[in-house]
Amino acid sequence: MHTDLVAALDIGGTKIAGALVDGDGTILARAQRPTPAREDGDTVMRAVGEVLGVLTGSPLWEGVHAVGIGSAGPVDASAGTVSPVNVPGWRAYPLVDRVREVTGNLPVELIGDGVAIAAAEHWQGAARGHDNALCMVVSTGVGGGLILGGRLHPGPTGNAGHIGHISVDLDGDPCPCGARGCVERIASGPHIARRALENGWLPGPDGDASAAAVAAAAHAGDPVALASFERAAQALAAGIAATATLVEIDIAVIGGGVGNAGEILFAPLRRALRDYATLSFVQRLTVTPAQTGTDAGLVGAAAAALARGTAAGV
Incomplete structure (x- = not known):
């Protein structure tokens, strides 16, 4: 019998993943569905319901005492x-109430x-x-979260750390x-690729114009591709240094x-x-790659659910 068992949901624009996770962070069961992102809200919720249906059908479900949800914001x-x-299709969508209905009123x-x-x-990765600490996701968008005083700091609405x-760039491009x-x-994948294309980078014969293709070109020494990554790095450095100056983090993941x-x-x-983090109390700030990989959203949602109870400190 696993103690400290929680259910976790990781909801994004591409996929809805779910898992049963124990107090050690081990994933014991999982389910996944594509996100019907262009459909109406109830259709999206049906996909969430299908993921939860797989989990509630597990023989382990009776040990689950809470649900954690990490969602695109x-x-x-x-x-x-x-x-x-x-x-x-989801605008002010009452996801917590809907998930509680499906899971027998468990805390969410x-x-x-x-x-x-x-x-x-x-809990499990580079900020252990x-x-x-500031932990960031840099992909189609740029998001983040904060650990302050040894605890997760989600803020009142769950968005704190949205770097x-x-x-x-005060005179920079308008953002949506x-x-x-x-x-x-400046630093997201699509904008790295856009900037490289605007400055004369040409995709290879396969026509791949993604940020991954720009990264491959940069690794091969293409100066335009390298410059686009340098500009992204500069924007990230400015944001990380600002965050460190405000709240005294010592690592950015x-x-x-x-x-x-x-x-x-x-x-x-x-x-x-080094150019931005100049004050004495931020000079020892280190930057490192994340370690938790594709299951990070599920593991993090589980960590939040565990921290809610008395089960496990995060």
């Missing part, structure tokens, strides 16, 4: 609602997907042993969020597709950080 944990930018903990990554990295929408020059507008680019990103990022 914005989320509002205080209202129990989600409004993922990339799932237009809702956090943003960036906060979930932070919970996972602090650090009391003050993608710190403005680092309404501001200008946001970190996400970076995951997501762009984070997987390796030294093409991390070498210029560390250089730029």
Whole structure:
């Protein structure tokens, strides 16, 4: 019999993943469905219900005492609602109430997907042993979450640490969020690729114009591709340094597709950080790749559910 068993949901624009996770962070059962992101809200919820149906059908289900949800945002944990930018059918959608209906009124903990990554990295990954950390996802968007004083710091609505929408260029491009020059507008995968194309980078014969293709070109020494990653690294450094100056983190952990680019990103990022993180109390700030991989959202959602009870400190 597993103690401290929780259910976890990781909800994004591409897939809805679910798992049963024990107090050690071991995934004991899992389920997944594609997100019907272009459909109406109830259709999306049906996919969530199918994932939960697999989990509730498990013989382990009777030991589950809470549900953790990490969702693409914005989320509002205080209202129990989600409004993922990339799932237009969900606007102020009462996800917590719907999940409680399906799971027999279990307690539900809702956090943003960036906060979930932070919970996972602090519990199982690169931020283990650090009391003050920023953990980031750099992929199609840029999100993040904070560990402060040894605890997850989701903030009142579950969105704290959303570094993608710190403005680092006052005269920069307009961002869909309404501001200008946001970190996400410069450092996300699609914007790395867009900038490389605008500056003359040409995709190979296969026509792949993704950020991964730009990263491959940068690894091969293409100067335009390298410059696009350097610009992204500069934006990330400015955002990370601002965060460190505000709340005194000592490590920034970076995951997501762009984070997987390796030294093409991390070498210029560390250089730029020396230019931005100049005050004595932020000079020892380190930057490192994430370790929890594709299950980070599930592990982090489970960590939040475990922390809610008395079961396990996160």
